[in-house]
Amino acid sequence: MDHVMRVVRADEWERVKELRLAALRDPVADIAFLETYEQSLACSDEFWQERARNASEDGSGDVRQFVAVAPDGRWEGSVTVLIERPDAEARFGEGAGVNQAHVVGVFVRPEARGGGLAEELFRAGMDWAWSLEEPRIERVRLYVHEDNLRAAAFYRRIGFVATGRSVPMPGDPSRRELEHAVDRAGR
Template sequence: MGAYEFSIRSTDDSDWREIRDVRLEMIRDTPTGYAESLEEALRHEEAEWRMRGHRGASDQGIAIAAITESGRWVGTMAGFVPDPETGPLLVGVYVAPDYRGSKVGLTDALLTAVEDWARTESHQLTLHVHEDNVRARKAYENRGFAATGHSVPYNLDPSRNELEMVKKL
């Protein structure tokens, strides 16, 4: 087996433990990357995690995970349509530090799956990225996303912003 072999699949409610664990890992890795604090995430009960897992089986969006042969969850992405004007929104993006980079291909593999879903909804995919998350902004730019000039206050610290980026599909 190669060092970076993984499979990608949709999540379901039976994945709730893995979804919880990877979410906590995500927030610990990049606290400003997500719309909830570690303290909030730690308070969620099993029903919340099961609901999040079920998103992968939903017709209203996509939730996928990248999993190694040993069962380790090394990446996740999701998308949903909050309203017709916004169209598909990329959320919950995470790739484990040791699986990042173009040589691995995990980010591209996950993003391709989300983009394939998004094309069934619209001609573009939108995301919001914290203004201080330079690593993520560069990664998105390298994959065809461009800043729109719009921003929204970051919900955990309204003195900071999340920048809107869009990719034409």
């Protein structure tokens, strides 16, 4: 693979914004993301600057956004990893009582799909999470909409297992987001 997987830099907020807006225009965005294109488009430059800063190496320490950079410099995909501690409220769903990483914002541009880019992004994000000494991560989890069968199949293929936990879809409580996880022992 000729792409470079790396963490965003704080000064790349405009590229963070562009890639997120591209993700929110994807045909399955309504079941893949918890926000809309219009909501994100309305966010201020300060919002995007803070988002990039928090997800960079110099950020809070509990968030990293990894991007796949093509040889020509184009950002082809992204995955964000959030660290969740048992003594803090879970960002989404239930806590697990252990230090865990939560994968969100998974996106690969349609023209870059099918070549292993998503796997490489996951490897970068999960390698970072597993490498942390403090907190030591015991599991990595994510949520996938019950109708997002393609994404669920991909997550299973790379080792995630359905946990049986689910939460109502924000905005439509009749639909469910299903938790998938991989434990440190099973990785």
